[in-house]
Amino acid sequence: MTRLDELTTNLKRARQSIAQACTAAGRSPAEVTLVAITKTFPLDDVRALAGLGVTDVGENRExxxxxxxxxxxxxxxxxxxxxxLQSKKARSVVKYADVVHSVDRASLVTALSRAATDLGRPVRCLIQVSLAEYGPGPVAGTGRGGVEPHDVPALAEAVAEAEGLVLGGVMAVAPLGGDAGKAFDGLASVAARLRSEHPGADWISAGMSGDLEAAITRGATHVRLGRALLGTRPVLG
Structure with a gap:
């Protein structure tokens, strides 16, 4: 099997999973965007996926x-x-990224705004929400990042007021070993409160290869797929 064959098969399977989850949730698959996370994979894979109709690509390293x-x-x-994202690398990211999913502090908002204004590149920003409270153990050490739910309104307001930035919505990663469904229920509540204040901030970036069904059931508009789409990540030397 060629690499293109592998990617074609994986993409078909991923789209079927998204469609099935949407059907079960009474949603249209058109409401959910697949973001291919190509971390550690070569540019050739990005080109192949684009040729197969993938329009959204994500990286997690500057x-x-x-x-x-x-x-x-x-x-x-x-x-x-x-x-x-480190604030000192905000300019480099803004130069190429159209969307930043991991806004989690006011200092990063300032750095992103300065870069977006200087470069003339408006950037859509999602507030990363911590779902650590839904994990199996103590909150400390869950390692997923994000701002506490009660701090989302203030940070969202900072993004909304920042020059060059567009408040897009929220992003989260389910806690390791936790109940993804309960975690995404919590995220959905945060997202609903945010939309009540900022109606245009309607993106919910949630769900990865192992929990996309739970995320879609609870309103995810963007799912981030790496392993399910590209396979086991290469070991970098």
């Missing part, structure tokens, strides 16, 4: 984003940055 995005400038894809 160095990979800045290496791949310029080489893929001829592709009609939207670039998403989904990893933890």
């Amino acid at each position: 160095q990979e984003l800045k290496a791949k995005a310029p080489e893929a400038a001829d592709l009609d894809v939207t670039w998403h940055f989904v990893g933890q």
Whole structure:
């Protein structure tokens, strides 16, 4: 089987899973965007997926984003940055990413706004919400990142008021070993409160290869798929 065959098969399976989850939830598959997370995979895979109709690609490391995005400038894809982001690397990310999923502090909002304004590139920002309270053990050490739910309104307001930034909605990662359904229920409540104040902030980025069904059932508009789409990640030296 060629790599293209493998990606074609995986993409078909992923789209079927999304469609089935949407049907079960009474939603249209058109409401859910698949974001292909190509971390550690080569640019050739990005090109192959784009050729198969994938329009959204995500990276979680600034160095990979800045290496791949310029080489893929001829592709009609939207670039998403989904990893933890240091403020000092905000400018580099803004140069290439259309969406930043991991906004979790006011200082990052300031850095992103400055970069977006300087570069003339408006960036859609999602507030990363911590779902650690839904994990199996103590909150400390869950390692998923994000702002506490009660702090979302203030951070969202900062994004909404920042020049060059567009408040898009929320993002979260289900806690390791926790109940993804309960965690995404909590995220859905946070998202609903945010939309009551900012009606245009209607994105919910939630669900990965192992829990996309639970996320879609609870309103996810974007699912981030890596392993299910691209397979086991290469071991980097």
